[in-house]
Amino acid sequence: MGRFDPAGSAGRLFKAVRTTDWKGKATGAVQTLKDEYEAGKRGDEAPAEKIWGTPKEQFDAIVGLLRSAPDTPEQDDATLAADADEVAEALRGVDWTGVRAATAERTGDAAKAMKQMADQVDWAKVTPVATQMSSALIAAVAAGRLPVGGRLGSTVARAIIDQGGLGQMVASKVATEPAAAPPDFRGAIDVTSRDS
Numbered sequence: 001m002g003r004f005d006p007a008g009s010a011g012r013l014f015k016a017v018r019t020t021d022w023k024g025k026a027t028g029a030v031q032t033l034k035d036e037y038e039a040g041k042r043g044d045e046a047p048a049e050k051i052w053g054t055p056k057e058q059f060d061a062i063v064g065l066l067r068s069a070p071d072t073p074e075q076d077d078a079t080l081a082a083d084a085d086e087v088a089e090a091l092r093g094v095d096w097t098g099v100r101a102a103t104a105e106r107t108g109d110a111a112k113a114m115k116q117m118a119d120q121v122d123w124a125k126v127t128p129v130a131t132q133m134s135s136a137l138i139a140a141v142a143a144g145r146l147p148v149g150g151r152l153g154s155t156v157a158r159a160i161i162d163q164g165g166l167g168q169m170v171a172s173k174v175a176t177e178p179a180a181a182p183p184d185f186r187g188a189i190d191v192t193s194r195d196s
Contacts, residue, residue, distance in 0.1 A: 015104070056084055062148050062157050064143055069187055084169035087137075087159045090152060091174060094140050096183055102143035103188050111188070113142035118189045130167030133174070134160045136182035137167075 036048050061087040071176055117138045137160050140146035148156050159167045176182050 031136065035079065055103070062153050068171075080164055080166055080169055083155050083158070083166055084173050086117050086152065086155055087145075087170045088173040088177070090146060090156070091136075091140070091170075092177075092179065092181060094145050094182065099139050099143040099145050099185075100135060100183065103139050110139075110143045114138055114185070114189055117160070126162040127165070127168050129171050130159075130162040130165075131184070131186060132184045133171040134162065137187040139185035140182070 032049050039046065067072055102108065105111060118135075121134065121138075123131065137146065137156055141148055141156065146156065155166075158164070159170050162168060
């Protein structure tokens with residue numbers, strides 16, 4: 001498999017976000033919830049219909065986003081800052097102890113997912129400041145502790161590859177917050193890659 005090309009790949013991320021009928025998806029999810037509620041009131045014991053993907057399905061989707069995509073126009077600073085705020089906000093809710101526990105087992109699903117995702121990143125193109133943030137994002141997604149459904153998935157993918165400096169901006173925003181910064185998972189990714 002060829003190396004992931006960040007500049008050539010981010011476009012499909014944006015296209016997928018722009019061309020997705022988000023209003024239709026939200027309307028469908030609300031209708032599904034109403035239908036399931038009514039079925040439950042009637043005593044229907046059938047399994048509930050899913051409205052969001054499982055962590056594995058979300059992970060597979062983000063790996064797919066990392067693997068695909070044509071060129072995209074450069075984003076302005078305000079858009080990048082808003083995207084960085086969105087990712088930084090999502091990181092505030094991550095249970096880093098749970099991420100460490102899930103990724104500590106080298107043969108576990110999270111470690112395999114972490115390796116698979118890390119293999120899609122051209123680390124030589126990720127700035128040194130963003131490398132720690134990228135490894136933390138990869139570990140959080142692989143452990144299922146960072147939900148990446150909807151628009152956030154493409155934004156996280158762009159932050160992982162530091163597209164347009166987004167990963168570096170997220171790292172800078174997180175560094176200015178009073179809460180502790182995410183741990184560095186580069187060592188875990190390297191060990192997992194070597195063991196595979």
